[in-house]
Amino acid sequence: MKQIVTAILLCTLMSSTRLLAATAPQQQEFEKANALFRQKQYTEAAGIYQRLVDEGFDQPELLINTGNAWYKANRTGLAVYSYEKALLADPFSKAAQHNLAIANQRVEGYVNELPQLFFQQWWTAIKYMHHPNGWATGAIIFCWLTVLGSILLLLRPTLQPTVVKSVTGVFGLLFAFYLFMGITTYVSATTHDNGIIMGNVVKVKSAPDQGSKDLFELHEGVKVQITDGTSEFCKIELPDGKTGWMSCGDIKKL
Amino acid sequence: MKVITFSIRRSLLSLLFLLGIASSLRAQEFKFTTTVSSNKVALDEPFQIQFMLENGTNVTQFTPPNFNDFELLQGPNQMQGTSIVNGRRSDYIALIYLIRAKRVGNFTIPAAAARVNGDIVKSNPVTIEVAKGISGSAAQQQQPQRQQVPVNPFAGMGQRSAPSHQAEEMEGVIKNGEDINAKLKKNIFVKVDVDKTSLYEGEQLTATYKLYTRLPTNASVTKVPAFKGFSAKDIELPNPPQASEEMVNGIPYRVFVIRKTMLFPMQSGTLELDPVEVDNHVRLVKLVKNGKRKDPLADMFNDPAFKDAFNDPFFDDVFNRPEVEYQDVPYKIQTAPVKVTVKPLPVDSRPASYNGAVGRFNMTATVDKNSLSTDDALTLKVTISGQGNVNLLNPPKVDIPASFDKYDPKVSDNIEKNSNPLTGSRTFEYVLMPVEAGEQTIPPVEFSYFDAASKTYKTVSSKPFTIHVTAGKQTKRDKEDFSINKNAITNNSNSVLDWVKHNSYFITTIWFYLLLVLPLLALIGAWLYRRRLDYQQNNAAFLKHRYANKVALKRLELAARYLKEGKDKAFYEETSRAVWGYLSNKLHVPFADLSKQLIQDKLAQQHVSEQYTADLFDLLDNCEMALYTPNHNNTRMQGTYQQAVQVISKLEDELTRAKSAV
Numbered sequence: 001m002k003q004i005v006t007a008i009l010l011c012t013l014m015s016s017t018r019l020l021a022a023t024a025p026q027q028q029e030f031e032k033a034n035a036l037f038r039q040k041q042y043t044e045a046a047g048i049y050q051r052l053v054d055e056g057f058d059q060p061e062l063l064i065n066t067g068n069a070w071y072k073a074n075r076t077g078l079a080v081y082s083y084e085k086a087l088l089a090d091p092f093s094k095a096a097q098h099n100l101a102i103a104n105q106r107v108e109g110y111v112n113e114l115p116q117l118f119f120q121q122w123w124t125a126i127k128y129m130h131h132p133n134g135w136a137t138g139a140i141i142f143c144w145l146t147v148l149g150s151i152l153l154l155l156r157p158t159l160q161p162t163v164v165k166s167v168t169g170v171f172g173l174l175f176a177f178y179l180f181m182g183i184t185t186y187v188s189a190t191t192h193d194n195g196i197i198m199g200n201v202v203k204v205k206s207a208p209d210q211g212s213k214d215l216f217e218l219h220e221g222v223k224v225q226i227t228d229g230t231s232e233f234c235k236i237e238l239p240d241g242k243t244g245w246m247s248c249g250d251i252k253k254l
Numbered sequence: 255m256k257v258i259t260f261s262i263r264r265s266l267l268s269l270l271f272l273l274g275i276a277s278s279l280r281a282q283e284f285k286f287t288t289t290v291s292s293n294k295v296a297l298d299e300p301f302q303i304q305f306m307l308e309n310g311t312n313v314t315q316f317t318p319p320n321f322n323d324f325e326l327l328q329g330p331n332q333m334q335g336t337s338i339v340n341g342r343r344s345d346y347i348a349l350i351y352l353i354r355a356k357r358v359g360n361f362t363i364p365a366a367a368a369r370v371n372g373d374i375v376k377s378n379p380v381t382i383e384v385a386k387g388i389s390g391s392a393a394q395q396q397q398p399q400r401q402q403v404p405v406n407p408f409a410g411m412g413q414r415s416a417p418s419h420q421a422e423e424m425e426g427v428i429k430n431g432e433d434i435n436a437k438l439k440k441n442i443f444v445k446v447d448v449d450k451t452s453l454y455e456g457e458q459l460t461a462t463y464k465l466y467t468r469l470p471t472n473a474s475v476t477k478v479p480a481f482k483g484f485s486a487k488d489i490e491l492p493n494p495p496q497a498s499e500e501m502v503n504g505i506p507y508r509v510f511v512i513r514k515t516m517l518f519p520m521q522s523g524t525l526e527l528d529p530v531e532v533d534n535h536v537r538l539v540k541l542v543k544n545g546k547r548k549d550p551l552a553d554m555f556n557d558p559a560f561k562d563a564f565n566d567p568f569f570d571d572v573f574n575r576p577e578v579e580y581q582d583v584p585y586k587i588q589t590a591p592v593k594v595t596v597k598p599l600p601v602d603s604r605p606a607s608y609n610g611a612v613g614r615f616n617m618t619a620t621v622d623k624n625s626l627s628t629d630d631a632l633t634l635k636v637t638i639s640g641q642g643n644v645n646l647l648n649p650p651k652v653d654i655p656a657s658f659d660k661y662d663p664k665v666s667d668n669i670e671k672n673s674n675p676l677t678g679s680r681t682f683e684y685v686l687m688p689v690e691a692g693e694q695t696i697p698p699v700e701f702s703y704f705d706a707a708s709k710t711y712k713t714v715s716s717k718p719f720t721i722h723v724t725a726g727k728q729t730k731r732d733k734e735d736f737s738i739n740k741n742a743i744t745n746n747s748n749s750v751l752d753w754v755k756h757n758s759y760f761i762t763t764i765w766f767y768l769l770l771v772l773p774l775l776a777l778i779g780a781w782l783y784r785r786r787l788d789y790q791q792n793n794a795a796f797l798k799h800r801y802a803n804k805v806a807l808k809r810l811e812l813a814a815r816y817l818k819e820g821k822d823k824a825f826y827e828e829t830s831r832a833v834w835g836y837l838s839n840k841l842h843v844p845f846a847d848l849s850k851q852l853i854q855d856k857l858a859q860q861h862v863s864e865q866y867t868a869d870l871f872d873l874l875d876n877c878e879m880a881l882y883t884p885n886h887n888n889t890r891m892q893g894t895y896q897q898a899v900q901v902i903s904k905l906e907d908e909l910t911r912a913k914s915a916v
Contacts, residue, residue, distance in 0.1 A: 061747035133760040147773035
């Protein structure tokens with residue numbers, strides 16, 4: 001059932017965009033950057049990729065290419081950032097996972113993140129079954145179907161009421177689930193509580209002011225979780241549990 | 255032992271002389287040498303034998319060898335002194351004997367022994383060839399003894415000093431009006447000999463730099479050739495340098511080899527051997543105009559006062575020959591540059607395993623064990639021996655299978671000293687660590703060289719080696735995976751992408767909520783519609799009854815107020831009036847015409863059940879009775895009121911139904 005719905009949703013989305021893509025100016029830019037990459041002009045290629053990313057495109061392929069170009073241009077922080085972004089867009093992208101692992105080898109003081117537990121993986125898999133918009137669209141469709149069933153029940157009570165009732169019930173549950181997922185994915189997509197360190201060597205302080213004690217140092221490319229923050233200082237937490245404050249300017253939020 | 259103590263003056267002079275001839279002394283190195291003035295002597299020719307102890311400390315005893323076949327003419331004369339040359343200081347003790355051969359033949363003068371620092375040391379034995387009469391020896395014999403001053407070992411490079419000698423006494427004499435430069439040019443020159451001028455790249459070339467002289471000279475090499483484009487290997491020269499005689503244009507010269515080098519061209523083309531530059535200090539004897547003696551050294555040995563002394567012309571000059579002048583003439587000479595044509599090695603027939611060897615070689619390859627465990631290491635030893643550029647050999651290519659860890663080979667040379675052409679061997683030791691157990695095969699080692707004589711490439715190869723490897727205790731190391739996927743980023747994706755921005759969220763748009771609300775509105779609409787339908791179908795009667803009840807309550811409104819106030823007479827009156835009023839209204843009968851009979855008929859006509867009619871009359875009777883038998887009973891009043899409401903409601907219902915039925 002879900003698959004059929006997904007398929008229908010995707011088909012409608014794709015068919016409208018496929019035709020546009022071939023001639024899109026972005027595709028030309030993308031191909032130009034690919035050519036530059038092949039000529040080993042990594043910084044130039046990365047610049048074009050990054051411009052596309054900054055325009056708001058988040059295709060995993062684009063993000064992986066961006067990361068590759070930054071990696072080759074020796075900008076580890078930006079490479080890690082791009083790969084992490086690619087993983088946000090598609091957490092099961094093998095290429096992004098692999099390249100991120102390689103880029104992280106260059107990161108000084110990289111702390112391995114714990115792998116996700118099986119239910120966390122399931123949860124991620126479910127979350128990424130659709131794009132947030134897909135979930136919302138699904139919610140609308142199931143809402144309509146539920147209402148349709150309900151109306152049928154109300155107006156034609158004689159028409160196999162048990163079948164209609166159970167189908168409508170299923171639709172109702174699905175509607176509730178899709179609505180919930182839509183809200184959840186929207187919230188998780190719009191909260192930026194992870195970031196990548198961009199400064200070469202960043203001092204992490206014990207309190208949010210410049211004069212406070214230095215706790216430890218972080219190097220470019222380290223992924224941190226932002227747990228709190230003022231306009232200037234962000235409270236960060238590392239996968240190994242260390243916390244501290246640092247200037248928000250040195251973190252690029254995912 | 256007879257010890258002659260020299261006068262200070264004489265020692266000093268000797269010392270000065272020695273300083274003059276010895277360009278350098280190796281400081282603080284102990285040496286005990288025997289030198290003779292000439293290894294080839296004529297019978298009856300007296301010659302000197304000198305035993306020299308250099309830097310010997312605490313010399314307590316000296317035993318001269320047995321001069322069996324020689325006649326001791328003089329000696330020993332002892333000399334002792336210190337010389338400082340080039341800042342290096344050396345002490346020496348010299349014992350000099352003048353001897354003469356008794357018979358013709360080859361004789362060996364055995365080593366002399368001395369006790370130095372408590373140890374017995376021995377000098378080198380010397381072989382003397384005694385001839386009956388050498389050609390030209392007659393002339394020589396008339397001359398005083400040829401002076402061959404023992405020289406000290408060579409110092410470092412470039413400061414090689416050829417011994418000062420007198421090639422021919424007469425040549426050292428400048429006659430009046432003779433041009434010194436022309437004389438020098440004629441009598442001293444250096445020459446470079448090469449054994450070939452056209453050769454292959456890597457082939458050996460021997461260059462010999464020789465000094466030809468007929469004058470006593472003190473030569474030092476000031477400029478050594480750099481041999482650009484060659485790999486050079488010097489041949490060690492005999493020490494002290496041995497002079498040989500060579501005839502050039504019929505004139506005998508004494509020839510000293512300054513330098514002998516084996517050269518291996520590193521590049522093809524025309525290469526030039528750099529010249530060698532030699533600085534000479536030629537000692538010339540200048541006769542004063544009224545010189546009494548033509549030959550300054552003619553009667554040197556006849557002078558009894560100095561017979562014991564070091565046979566030094568200097569001595570004679572200073573003390574005996576005031577009429578002879580010595581002149582040290584500096585003279586710089588250099589070799590003519592020599593051009594050598596180097597041919598490149600043929601390319602077309604070059605084997606794959608060739609890597610630069612030229613000459614004639616043989617190769618052996620051995621492994622030190624044929625069976626080992628993976629904990630152990632194996633050594634593959636490849637020895638290349640032969641003639642050629644041994645010192646330039648590159649390691650032969652060995653295809654070690656992947657089941658072995660290979661390390662860079664250890665290279666060791668064993669080159670025969672002073673071999674010409676260069677002969678020796680170079681050994682490459684490859685240490686191999688087996689990684690996998692099982693039967694492993696090391697492919698044959700192949701080595702190719704270019705044979706300059708036959709102008710062909712030759713290849714030698716060994717047998718393949720079969721190695722039995724057993725599993726060792728050490729756990730197998732994880733082979734590091736260097737495949738592309740492991741430590742390189744993946745390739746870029748060049749596919750066509752859907753250029754859709756995903757940063758707008760449907761859930762935040764008004765459409766989402768509109769589309770959500772719309773079906774809910776539809777649902778509400780449907781529900782309302784259904785409710786109306788239900789009302790029409792099932793609840794109409796109930797609603798009508800409720801209406802009737804309402805009518806009754808409205809009619810009994812006043813009665814209810816009287817009930818509350820407790821005015822029983824007014825209450826009953828009003829209840830009765832309300833019922834009559836209701837009936838007159840409903841049955842469309844004027845109030846004045848109302849009677850029980852008429853009402854009964856009318857109700858029957860409208861099919862109102864008998865029971866309702868009975869209830870109605872019962873109520874009316876109750877009211878009349880209460881009106882005329884007044885007793886204040888609130889409970890009864892209440893009951894009557896309820897009864898009235900019920901009756902009116904029921905009648906209303908009945909009448910409406912009857913009406914709709916019609």
